[in-house]
Amino acid sequence: MKTTAKTFKNNRLTRERSACAYKLLAINDALDVLRGKWKIQILNTLTFGKRRFKELQREVGGITAKMLSKELRELEINELVRRTVHNTIPVTVEYELTDYGMTLDKVIDELAEWGMKHRKRIIKKSA
Amino acid sequence: MKTTAKTFKNNRLTRERSACAYKLLAINDALDVLRGKWKIQILNTLTFGKRRFKELQREVGGITAKMLSKELRELEINELVRRTVHNTIPVTVEYELTDYGMTLDKVIDELAEWGMKHRKRIIKKSA
DNA sequence: GTAACTACTTACCAAAAGTATACCAGTATA
């Protein structure tokens, strides 16, 4: 088989396509863990330090107890969040990021940074 | 009012809380645009260059025509994607990132990078 | 003639996601 210009182009395209496919796989794996209305918000709040259940609920505005406990359970299963029960009266429960959970900080920061720019853009447009 | 140690701590806490609240706003604004099973995948594919409708559908595996056209319309409304109709026979339609859409590259890259690490972690565990 | 290509749209339906409300037990506060 001769190496024509077309062959070169096809090779490049094939490499591009598989790079894209691999990235798509990775994105899906990340989103599996982060999907939903609340997960990233909860994680972001916890980057500011450990929080109790009700503290989290207040700080992440608008989330119901049911959703919060469900999302926290899923984050715990995926080892992003650690749950600690304290023998106080009444019982207090603390949630904090695990070391693994902290590795999400760049993702969260980039998303928040883009969100800020986008927010300004929207506000400017509507004004 | 005296400036006690407690006052200092409360000031710090208040600053932290409002930083967190502002970040939460930004995250919500970003997610408003990116929410859904397919948006980030479509955007990621388009970072590799312009694509026609059917090309996109093939490359983003598993998406139906209905979802693809719906998601593309929303991305177009938010000015992340540009749609161009060519007078070929049959008609071909090309989709590409706008300059604004390209500003999402860091977000997508960070997400994909974390996803790759997470993927390896999962595979190692299940093995 | 019929199947397949282009890029979609529409109607309908199921499942997932999220909300609202009430409730539990124990303690502290007004």
Next chain:
DNA sequence: TATACTGGTATACTTTTGGTAAGTAGTTAC
């Protein structure tokens, strides 16, 4: 005594999301 705090759970409900299947219209290839 009534209220509110702790951290949730149970139930029922609505909303959102996404999928299936079919149809549209024009052109080309077998």
